[in-house]
Amino acid sequence: MAGVFIVFEGGDGVGKSTQARLLADWLQNQGHEVVLTFEPGDTKAGAVMRQIVLDPATGDLSPRAETLLYAADKAHHLYEVVLPALERGAIVVCDRYVDSMLAYQGAGRQLGADRLEAIARWATGDxxxxxxxxxxxxxxRGVGGIARPDRVEGAGREFHLRARAEFLALAARDPEHYLVLPARTDRERIAAAVRERVVPLLSDPADTLA
Ligand SMILES: Nc1ncnc2c1ncn2[C@@H]1O[C@H](COP(=O)(O)OP(=O)(O)O)[C@@H](O)[C@H]1O
Ligand SMILES: [Mg+2]
Known part of the structure; x- marks a missing residue:
């Protein structure tokens, strides 16, 4: 694949959207084509799936159905947004991806990591x-500070502690492809640490424009 795929992960309210935006802006200023996007919900069909999953009005939703809606959103998001962008050589900066599903549905809802990962990998074509x-x-400090939690944000402390542990375990499994940073420290310093790790992944923008 010609492009570069960068994902921000972590719990609710940790600063993912903030840092994804800072990185995307910086990359754009460096002359790269950047697609800033998020999961779930950044396509027309995905927005409907996101609404079902997150709206407290949905009420009780089977954890397996919840998982499959996330997987469907990912499959469609890749098809419509991520893969076309990577194929033309763009940098895709994505707010949440497969790890969120493994952390929230796998660990949080305790649906079993292995089978869930197989579903997620199938949905995203690996x-x-x-x-x-x-x-x-x-x-x-993250989700605890949200005044009007959505369905997943309101799932309780134990759920979110399991999710946090799973995010860390996924990172520890493959340190070459992860950068773990303490959140809610100075946002410029976080952004600088991210840039430092991203730069070696980039080709010269002059090459891709040529
Ligand atoms: N480094 C930081 N330190 C303190 N507050 C932050 C930091 N980064 C973001 N915030 C604030 O925390 C809140 C959640 O940030 P956001 O980027 O929306 O998190 P997420 O997308 O992970 O839910 C926002 O009010 C944001 O302004
Ligand atoms: Mg966000």
Missing amino acids: LLPDLTVLLDLDPE
Whole structure:
């Protein structure tokens, strides 16, 4: 694949969207084509799936159904947004990806890591990020500060502690493709640490424009 695929992961409220935006802006200023996107919900069909999963009005949703909706969102997002961008050589910066599903549905909802990972890998055609930045934070300080939690944010402390541990375990399994940073420290310093790790993955923008 010609492009570069960078993912931000971590709990709710850890600063993923903030850092994804800072990185995308910086890359754009360096002359790269950047696609800043997120999961779930950054396609027309995905927005409907996101609505079902996150809206408290959905009420009780079978954990397997929840998982498959996330997987469907990913499959469609890859097809419509991520793969076309990577194929034309763009840098894709994505807010959440497969690890969120493994952490929230696998560990959080306790659905069994191995089979869930097989579903996630099938849904995404085994596309792995070149780099995943994990912003790590005690859920008490992240999701705990959200005034009106959605269905997943409101799933309880034990759920979020299991998810945090799973994010860290996934990173520890493949350190070459992960950067783990403590979240909610100075946001410029986090951004600088991310850039330092991303730069070696980039080709000269002059080459890709030529
Ligand atoms: N490094 C940081 N230090 C303190 N607060 C931060 C930092 N980064 C983001 N925030 C704030 O924390 C909140 C959640 O950030 P956001 O980027 O939306 O997190 P996420 O996308 O992971 O849910 C926002 O109010 C944001 O302004
Ligand atoms: Mg966000």
